[in-house]
Amino acid sequence: LISAQWDELAEKLDKALSTQTITNAETEEGIEATEARVSAKGMVDASRILTQKYHLVITNPPYLGSGQHGPLLKDFCEEHYKNAKSDLANVFLERCLKLCTPGGVVSFVMPQNWLFLKSYQKQREQLLRHSTWNLLARLGEHGFESSDAAGAFIILLTLTHAKPTANQPLHGLDASAPNSPGEKAVLLANDTVVVVSQAGQLRNPDMTLSLEDLRQDLPRLGQYAEVIQGVGTTDTPRFVVRYWEVASMGGSWDYYHLAPTGNGISGMTSFLKWEGGHGALAQIGTAHKGKKAIGKPGVAIAVTRTPYICTFMGTRFDCTNAVLIAKEEQQLSSIISYMESDSFEMELRQVDQALSITESSFTKVPFDLAHWQQVAAERYPNGLPKPYSDNPTQWIFHGHPQTSTDPLQVAVARLLGYRWPAESDPKMELSDEVRALIARSKDLDSLVDDDGILCLPAVRGEATAVERLRAMLAKAFGKDWSAVREAQLLKDAGSEGIPLAQWLRDKFFEQHVARFQKRPFIWHVWDGHKDGFSALLNYHTLTRAKLQTLIHTYLGDWITQQRRAVDAGGSQSGEASLKLAKAEALKVRLEAIAQGEQPFDIFVRWKPLNQQPIGWDPDLNDGVRMNIRPFVQAGVLRINQTKLGIKWESDRGKDVASAPWFKLGPTYSEPEGTRINNHHLSLAEKQAARTTKR
Numbered sequence: 275l276i277s278a279q280w281d282e283l284a285e286k287l288d289k290a291l292s293t294q295t296i297t298n299a300e301t302e303e304g305i306e307a308t309e310a311r312v313s314a315k316g317m318v319d320a321s322r323i324l325t326q327k328y329h330l331v332i333t334n335p336p337y338l339g340s341g342q343h344g345p346l347l348k349d350f351c352e353e354h355y356k357n358a359k360s361d362l363a364n365v366f367l368e369r370c371l372k373l374c375t376p377g378g379v380v381s382f383v384m385p386q387n388w389l390f391l392k393s394y395q396k397q398r399e400q401l402l403r404h405s406t407w408n409l410l411a412r413l414g415e416h417g418f419e420s421s422d423a424a425g426a427f428i429i430l431l432t433l434t435h436a437k438p439t440a441n442q443p444l445h446g447l448d449a450s451a452p453n454s455p456g457e458k459a460v461l462l463a464n465d466t467v468v469v470v471s472q473a474g475q476l477r478n479p480d481m482t483l484s485l486e487d488l489r490q491d492l493p494r495l496g497q498y499a500e501v502i503q504g505v506g507t508t509d510t511p512r513f514v515v516r517y518w519e520v521a522s523m524g525g526s527w528d529y530y531h532l533a534p535t536g537n538g539i540s541g542m543t544s545f546l547k548w549e550g551g552h553g554a555l556a557q558i559g560t561a562h563k564g565k566k567a568i569g570k571p572g573v574a575i576a577v578t579r580t581p582y583i584c585t586f587m588g589t590r591f592d593c594t595n596a597v598l599i600a601k602e603e604q605q606l607s608s609i610i611s612y613m614e615s616d617s618f619e620m621e622l623r624q625v626d627q628a629l630s631i632t633e634s635s636f637t638k639v640p641f642d643l644a645h646w647q648q649v650a651a652e653r654y655p656n657g658l659p660k661p662y663s664d665n666p667t668q669w670i671f672h673g674h675p676q677t678s679t680d681p682l683q684v685a686v687a688r689l690l691g692y693r694w695p696a697e698s699d700p701k702m703e704l705s706d707e708v709r710a711l712i713a714r715s716k717d718l719d720s721l722v723d724d725d726g727i728l729c730l731p732a733v734r735g736e737a738t739a740v741e742r743l744r745a746m747l748a749k750a751f752g753k754d755w756s757a758v759r760e761a762q763l764l765k766d767a768g769s770e771g772i773p774l775a776q777w778l779r780d781k782f783f784e785q786h787v788a789r790f791q792k793r794p795f796i797w798h799v800w801d802g803h804k805d806g807f808s809a810l811l812n813y814h815t816l817t818r819a820k821l822q823t824l825i826h827t828y829l830g831d832w833i834t835q836q837r838r839a840v841d842a843g844g845s846q847s848g849e850a851s852l853k854l855a856k857a858e859a860l861k862v863r864l865e866a867i868a869q870g871e872q873p874f875d876i877f878v879r880w881k882p883l884n885q886q887p888i889g890w891d892p893d894l895n896d897g898v899r900m901n902i903r904p905f906v907q908a909g910v911l912r913i914n915q916t917k918l919g920i921k922w923e924s925d926r927g928k929d930v931a932s933a934p935w936f937k938l939g940p941t942y943s944e945p946e947g948t949r950i951n952n953h954h955l956s957l958a959e960k961q962a963a964r965t966t967k968r
Contacts, residue, residue, distance in 0.1 A: 327375040334383040335366035337426070357397040364388055364397060367431075371405065374435035379408070386412060386429045389483040390626045392634065398481045406434035407444045407472050410483065412627065413458055414450025427629060430462075442472040446485035450627070479638035484624040495612075496637025498605055499598050502567045503633050504591040505530075505546065506560035509949070511925050512880050513547045513555050514592070515897040517669045518795045520545060521814060523695050526553070526895055529669060533576040533594035534584035537614070539663040541574060542670055543791070546590050547895070554880075564591055571658075572599040573610055577631045581622060583613050585661050587670075587703060596633040607650040607658050608643060615649075660705040667790065669695040670704060672711035674718075675750040682767050683789055685746045686782060688715070690796060690812040691722050721746050726812030727824055730779060731805075733831040739810065740775040779808060783912040792919040793898040797905060798912035799824070801860035806853050807832045808912070813898065818868065818890050825864045833857045863908040872954035874904040879925075879951055882934040883963040886955055900951075922952035 340360050343351065351359035358364035363384050370380045388394040389410075401407070411430040418426065427450075446468050449458040468485050475483055479494060507513040520527060523545060530546035547555060555561045572586040575596045586597050598613075600606040612618055618639065626635035661670050664677050666684050673694040675681040696702055697712050704712075721742065730739040747763070748755045760774060767785060769777045783798035797816070800808040807829055811820075836857060839850035866874045870889035878886060878896045887893065892901040899920055906915050928947040929936050939948035 328373050329378045331370040331373055332381045335363045337385050338362040360393045371435050378435045381432045384429055386427045387628050395480050402476055406436050406438045408432040409445050411447040412450045416453050419455050438472050443469045444472040445469055482625050486624045492640035492642050495639050495641040499600050501633045501636045502597045504564045504593045504595045506593040514544050516543055516793045517545045519793050519897045520894045529589035531574055531589050531591040534582040537582050540584055542668040567597045567599055570599050572597050607654050608646040611650040612646045662705040662708050672708045673697045673715045674711040681763055689746050690728055691726050726815035728810040729828050730808035733828050740778050799910050800912050801856040803853055803856040806856045821868050821890050863910050867904045867908055872956050873907050875955055877953050879935050886960050888960050925949035
């Protein structure tokens with residue numbers, strides 16, 4: 275066995291296995307012997323296949339990142355395929371090249387990310403220097419018929435096991451745009467083949483593979499700018515809220531820029547619970563990322579799919595952003611002009627075609643400073659414009675209804691006393707136009723409700739909600755206000771042809787929930803009767819005392835009106851009786867919320883038992899999702915839970931063992947550490963915990 279050559283050994287094994295007679299084949303020993311014989315023969319056949327040389331190897335190898343390799347596979351790849359170890363598919367590529375005779379060819383279906391990720395740079399260099407690249411076809415996403423492969427971005431690659439010539443061409447096709455395998459196949463068969471230099475790929479940044487010639491005569495953007503990665507929280511529901519969920523920025527909260535969702539102002543929707551860098555978030559390893567960008571102007575870039583860009587205002591930002599800071603601030607307008615052009619995304623995708631773009635890729639695109647300085651001088655003769663937005667979901671919004679993208683929503687919010695962050699932050703960098711609109715918004719203050727409770731019917735001597743809303747709109751629009759304008763606003767709100775009062779009753783809350791991303795700050799409470807009691811509540815001012823005011827003053831007055839109508843008799847007494855019954859039922863449910871006995875309690879999974887609210891005593895810092903649950907549970911909101919879209923299923927991730935509810939999971943047939951939200955606590959449990967704590 276030691277001295278035999280493989281061919282001789284294989285022949286002897288074949289002969290031995292084919293002539294061996296297994297006695298008592300039906301016994302357990304016989305079955306085991308048969309299986310051993312079959313396995314041995316299979317190993318011989320496999321060994322023969324894997325030791326021969328081939329002219330052509332075609333395969334779609336398994337894709338398996340190194341993070342999923344078991345210990346044996348990880349050690350094997352580390353020892354034998356160090357440059358390819360990041361993915362099993364890349365190990366297969368190198369192994370199959372070794373199976374080829376000199377001049378033999380491999381043709382592979384592979385993930386595309388290794389063409390540009392830094393971790394594969396050494397393998398790219400090795401293959402570019404020692405193998406001939408014949409054909410590279412980008413298929414991108416949707417290259418497989420099977421839904422099991424959803425999200426896979428792939429290439430077709432053909433290499434020859436031979437050292438390339440000095441002027442070796444690399445032929446390529448890009449079929450990544452179509453969204454089906456059939457369309458991609460047509461494009462592969464009919465599109466024009468591009469030709470680039472194989473040796474030229476070695477001069478690309480990090481030796482990334484590109485089917486377009488990256489301009490080698492230009493410096494890279496990284497020479498003029500630095501790209502910084504943002505904060506990752508590991509528990510977004512706890513540490514990130516939409517800014518309209520909490521009382522105000524400051525104290526626990528910092529402005530937090532999410533990834534832009536389109537070019538222009540976007541992503542400025544959230545606050546981060548930073549707590550001055552001394553809270554729970556500061557203990558997380560990624561919490562301090564982005565520190566170098568704080569207080570500096572720049573550009574926020576979405577790193578997933580489309581690289582949308584937005585003005586960056588020096589705030590904290592999340593890890594779905596990359597923030598670019600110019601090394602010399604006077605060059606920022608030139609950089610932005612480039613990033614606003616079609617050239618930027620095209621050249622970025624030559625460097626990095628991944629679904630999620632690596633931050634460093636932004637620095638590798640070629641950048642012609644002189645050209646873009648000229649463009650910037652023409653585009654921004656007075657310098658970059660200061661931030662402006664008419665979108666009420668952005669914290670730089672000015673708060674005035676007239677120029678808003680959603681005037682009706684803004685007018686209702688102002689009527690109930692809500693104010694946008696930009697209105698109370700004199701240090702925020704804003705355009706002169708925004709500052710002027712903020713000043714105009716103050717002219718509307720005389721119409722604002724005094725307690726954040728706006729009843730749709732006339733109660734407590736107040737006018738109906740629709741009358742007060744119309745007065746707010748008339749003052750905001752001034753000379754531009756008319757019945758025609760009102761009708762246009764309703765049409766723009768998707769409610770063409772219905773009266774303003776009906777929109778306020780039937781459409782406002784549903785649209786408010788959608789507009790403010792399922793975290794409403796104006797809550798519509800009603801009794802279930804179309805013409806019954808309804809009230810809009812400013813969640814920010816809905817304290818325990820205000821809830822009592824709603825129950826006993828406003829709803830109480832409505833109940834009194836209905837009782838009088840019932841006592842008066844007449845044709846309307848039957849309707850009044852129904853309204854009275856609905857209103858009294860609402861009162862019972864609101865009183866249950868005020869008391870806070872389960873299931874109408876508030877539960878906050880990151881707070882220990884002795885800090886859980888007792889009764890209706892919400893902490894705005896916990897956010898809308900935590901605090902709105904009693905109102906949803908009681909069924910007192912204008913739309914049901916399905917339309918509301920707020921869910922309390924377990925949040926992603928696993929809590930640390932020190933978390934207050936770490937052991938709660940098994941109660942709900944989940945592992946310990948599961949982030950359970952929809953848990954209920956009795957008043958007795960909460961009160962006992964506070965007593966014990968004292």
